[in-house]
Amino acid sequence: MFTKILAIASVAGMASAFVPAMPVAGVTKSTSSMQMSYQNEVGAQPPLGFWDPLGLLKDEPEERFNRLRYVEVKHGRIAMLAVLGHIVTSAGVRLPGYLSTSENLLFADMPTGLAALSKIPVYGLAQILVFIGFLELGVMRQREGSFPGDMTNPAPPAAWEGYSEATKLRKRAIELNNGRAAQMGILGLMVHEKLNNDPYVINSLLGLPVSFN
Numbered sequence: 763m764f765t766k767i768l769a770i771a772s773v774a775g776m777a778s779a780f781v782p783a784m785p786v787a788g789v790t791k792s793t794s795s796m797q798m799s800y801q802n803e804v805g806a807q808p809p810l811g812f813w814d815p816l817g818l819l820k821d822e823p824e825e826r827f828n829r830l831r832y833v834e835v836k837h838g839r840i841a842m843l844a845v846l847g848h849i850v851t852s853a854g855v856r857l858p859g860y861l862s863t864s865e866n867l868l869f870a871d872m873p874t875g876l877a878a879l880s881k882i883p884v885y886g887l888a889q890i891l892v893f894i895g896f897l898e899l900g901v902m903r904q905r906e907g908s909f910p911g912d913m914t915n916p917a918p919p920a921a922w923e924g925y926s927e928a929t930k931l932r933k934r935a936i937e938l939n940n941g942r943a944a945q946m947g948i949l950g951l952m953v954h955e956k957l958n959n960d961p962y963v964i965n966s967l968l969g970l971p972v973s974f975n
Contacts, residue, residue: 804931805831805938828910835911836902838941844948848875852962852972862886873975875955909934 806812814820819827857869862883872878882890905912911934914922925933951961955974962972 804934807935832904832910835938835941837945838938841944841948842941845944845951848948848951848961851875852974875961875975876952877955877975 803812818830851872851874856872859869861867861869861872865883867881867883872881879887902913903915904910905915905918908914908918912918922930954963955961959974960966960971961974965972
């Protein structure tokens with residue numbers, strides 16, 4: 763049941779996955795003017811351009827737009843880490859030692875993907891949630907006065923400040939697209955794991971199956 767809820771939550775989180783970037787100041791709230799202002803923003807690019815199929819930005823103010831972009835960037839970063847972690851653990855890489863000494867559970871005993879959730883002790887899950895909450899509230903915080911998703915507190919690194927504005931926009935677009943792809947990727951891995959325990963179905967179709975759990 764928990765894994766089904768997790769999969770549904772992942773789909774819901776992708777509702778904002780393709781909303782483009784920050785609006786131009788002074789934009790009116792009419793739908794046509796908003797769409798015109800977004801056509802050249804970060805994330806609104808060929809072949810889809812400005813794409814808001816769920817109408818999440820219809821007649822919405824700038825604050826709503828910034829909130830959705832912030833969520834999109836954050837979900838993309840989490841998804842990129844999730845895909846990387848899935849690939850690494852599927853290759854058999856594990857931390858040394860015990861995950862839980864009371865349960866006599868080694869990291870090497872843990873399966874990959876959603877199956878791992880059923881083996882983590884309750885207190886282990888609680889520790890994970892507390893750590894995520896700490897990061898959310900105390901570390902990964904939006905920097906005031908900057909673009910949504912900028913968490914370089916208290917100030918961005920010197921290397922970022924050295925880039926031209928065109929380079930900054932290009933790098934932000936790259937991150938957005940990689941995050942969008944990763945959100946779809948981790949969803950596909952989870953769905954195929956639950957369907958037939960073969961998340962790397964493309965490898966199987968190419969005759970290069972990946973041994974999974």
